[in-house]
Amino acid sequence: MDFFSYQDNTLFAEDVSLAQIAAEHGTPTYVYSRKTLERHWYAFDNALSAHPHLICFAVKANSNIGVLSVLAKLGSGFDIVSGGELARVLAAGGDPGKVVFSGVAKTEDEIRFALEQEILCFNVESFAELDRIQKVAAELNVQAPISLRINPDVDANTHPYISTGLKANKFGIEHEKAVETYQYAKTLPNLTIKGMDCHIGSQLTETAPFVDALDRLLSLVDELASLDIHIKHLDVGGGLGVTYKDEVAPHPNDYASAIASRMAQRPELTLIMEPGRAIAANAGVLLTKVEFVKQNAEKNFAIIDAAMNDLLRPALYSAWQDIVPVLPRLNTPKVTYDVVGPVCETGDFLGKDRDLAIQSDDILAVKSAGAYGFVMSSNYNTRTRAAEILVDGEQVHVVRKREVLADLWANESTV
């Protein structure tokens, strides 16, 4: 069941009309569905129920505290990449004991903060980072739980900007250097080796690359065991793709089952997953108003009040996201539009060549915007960032107010 669906020719989020949300709260506004977030999280959790596991939502995909609090209440863990994300998880009521900390360059301050909060594990990406964590842990006189992020060198077949598991990418520790890095970690007195992890890329639409990466990791786990280094959890990262247009991504059930079946003979190895997009993308839309329609000799433009600063994915990756009217005009002929924002860049489009029956003041919904949407927004062109709303049945929660213009320069000064 889709919780964003038309009822009486009006697009709804759960039991609330998006036309009503636009009228009461203005645009541009992100709208999330609590039921969708929960259903997607449970799809992963249920599929792994036969195996010890932890689902760590990738906070980078959507770090709104309201969204994180929904997942925290389900018992979710979290994958973070900064001290800021850890602070958000704590503010949302998340359990730091279920937090894994990824990222290629954690600062000393971030490591200290995470150690003080007693997070589950640091996913370490280099020799130098092992030394840095050792130094901070020694200063605090604690043991730091660590896992090494192994770069398995598998091709994830995704957009080159979001492929992370190849030798050419900056991420992780080379597969060939994994054993010596673990041996080195074992010599550091304030580190406790807990796990092994990988993350091979994002928006993957096949299961095979995940399984290939897992197989490479499992053979490493066995090799390490023979050297008396015992891995307690295996973290396969995130990356499961979603349907934006016509991609056919595996259902989380099928994907998680494929991974879990490889682990069936290893009940001692806890499985961790870090899905972001698969949980959040189709749990959100971006509501926007048509300001003007404009025509030149070559094109029709629908100029909307959302722009690349609100949703960067089309400009950055040429990503395609569906754009639909909230109140479809049934008797108006469709025209082919480029759907563009008010920002002064030719790359400022949210959709190209879209067939729409629209007029000024109509409200549109850009779909699949719950992941890598608001989190990648900016104040470019001194635009205030969108409001964020979470719908829960008939309830509407404003989980982030629209920014106030004067706040944008509150920390600046004249000279």
Ligand SMILES: Cc1ncc(COP(=O)(O)O)c(C=O)c1O
């Ligand atoms: C280390 C790590 N874990 C998890 C994720 C989440 O990925 P996705 O949103 O594709 O599931 C990412 C982003 O690609 C990541 O870099």
Ligand SMILES: N[C@@H](CCCC[NH3+])C(=O)O
């Ligand atoms: N921001 C990207 C995904 C990057 C994933 C983070 N490692 C997107 O919108 O698709």
